[in-house]
Amino acid sequence: MAKPRKGLAARRRAMGCSQERLAELLRVTPGTIGRWEQGKSTPEAWLQPRLAKVLAVSVQELIDLLNPHVDEHVTVRSIGSRSDQSEHDPHRAVQIGHSLDSVHSVIPHVRRALDAFDLPDDGPSRPLGEIAVDVARVNEHRLEARYGVLANVLPDLLAELARAAQIAKTGFEEQQVALLRALALRAADGIAFKFGYLDLSGRLIDLMRQSAAQANDPLLVAASEYVRTETFFANGDLDAAGRALIKAAGGPALVNLDDQHVAAAYGSLHMRAAVVAGRVGDSRAAKDHLREASEAAKRAPEGVYRGTAFGPQSIRIHELAVATELRDPIGIERAAKWHPSAQLPAERRSHYYIELGSAQHDLGHHEEAYVCIEMARNAAPQHTREHPQVKDTLASLLRHRPGNTRVVELAAWAGARAI
Structure with missing residues (x-):
């Protein structure tokens, strides 16, 4: 359900702008302004710096207005004086950091599960229908860039699939196990490749191809x-x-x-x-x-x-x-x-904004590049934080925008340093 952006509307009124006047300044229709304020659509990334300038707010403050909290009590006077807690919440940053740390700690367990694919240890083996639900769930975690959650469940799921292959009684069951194994291996590659374990990624892809062929x-x-x-x-x-x-x-x-x-x-x-x-x-x-x-x-x-x-x-x-x-x-x-719609997987949405941010930076549109990376972070923070293209763009922005607090904070969050 769309959430009205009361702070955005209040800021427009404080600047003495009607919806019609703001639309004229931005060269859009008054209906577009109305949909922004009703929360039914969002200004395009390229237009946001211009909107921020007209409203006399920073781009970061505009992003906050476009992403109101459930308990929003934004007043016109608070704009420009409050801290950016919505996007730089230290508790949120710590939580994401812990999730990403868990990925690295789980990688050795994923390797061991692959080493023992043909020699699984004893353990439970549920009906294939129940395993299929978990396989679907880990692929959803991959598509939504929930890498910490994905990593924590992968080793046990891979081990269970290895046991299921050992006890399959019919050719059909063997094909079903192979299909589920291929999809689980793809989910595992979703973290191996993105976190730089390229040898493991290559191994997972080879096993996925073999499993896909076995699944017929x-x-x-x-x-x-x-x-x-x-x-x-x-x-x-x-x-x-x-x-x-x-x-x-x-x-x-x-x-x-x-x-x-x-x-x-x-x-x-x-x-x-x-x-x-x-x-x-x-x-x-x-x-x-x-x-x-x-x-x-x-x-x-x-x-x-x-x-x-x-x-x-x-x-x-x-x-x-x-x-x-x-x-x-x-x-x-x-x-x-x-703009990609919210129905698109988070990882794909964030990748679009990461790509666009890099492209805008190459064209010399540094403010637009920053906005795009913020939008990528809003869509999928774990994916954005680990992406090398993000680090490269932010590292260069630090050089072009030295002392810019918003860029410095975002770069620190992503672990980027000036080049």
Whole structure:
């Protein structure tokens, strides 16, 4: 349910602005201003610095007004004098820090669980239906960037899946266990790759591909090829990444695009291939892949398919990634006028703002870059704090904005230092 932004409306009135006058100054419609104040929509990232200037508040104070607390009692006089507790709550920062510390402490247990995949220890083994619920839950944790929670449950879940494989009595049960194992391994890779354990990530991806093949699920095989790109990103072999994605997208199982699940598998491979092409500077190939992905998205509504988010909004996010890789200012500006919806997984939303922040910084739009990283943190703090692109952007912002309190605080939170 939309929450009215009473503080935002109060600030507008204090500046002597009607909704019509503010709309005129910002070159938007009065209805847009009304939707902002009603909490039904949010100003685009590129517009927020301009809105802050008109309201005579800092961008951080504007962000606070756009994200009111449940017990909000914001007054006009308090703007500019209060501390930024909503975004820099020390208790919240400590909680996130503890969650991320738990990821590192669990990694050795994940390694041991993999070492004993064919030699599981004795322990409980629940019905596959119950295990499937937990596998779905860990993938939700991955998509919502709840890495600390995900890490804590992974070792026991992987061990239980190993036991389930040992006691499977039929070929169908073996395939079901393999399917669940592939999805659990993907969840584990969600933290291994992002936290820099690249050797473990490569091992998890290999095991995921093997499990997907054992599950006899062509769409899961396609999903594993999508994830495999991480290995090529890590070793810098982008040509191999492109070949692997194109080969997977051309497989015989991905022909019937009228099936939304097939379309999603096919589209996601082209979506990632577009980014690879952009990274090697092949704009023509990148556009071709995006076109194929967009056609597939017409048949696949936004959703999560075999663990991969795909649909029209995901295409928009990858269009930004391609524009960033190609250093295309027009594409970046077009992307900056759009916001992903709250229904999109938090990790994907935060990645969009991280990418946009880096692009805005490269274009010299330093205030917009800061706003984007704040929005990424609002969407998925654990993902944002660990992302190397965030650290790079903030490190550079520290150099361009020395002494800027907001930038310094955000950089300290993310562990970034001036370069």
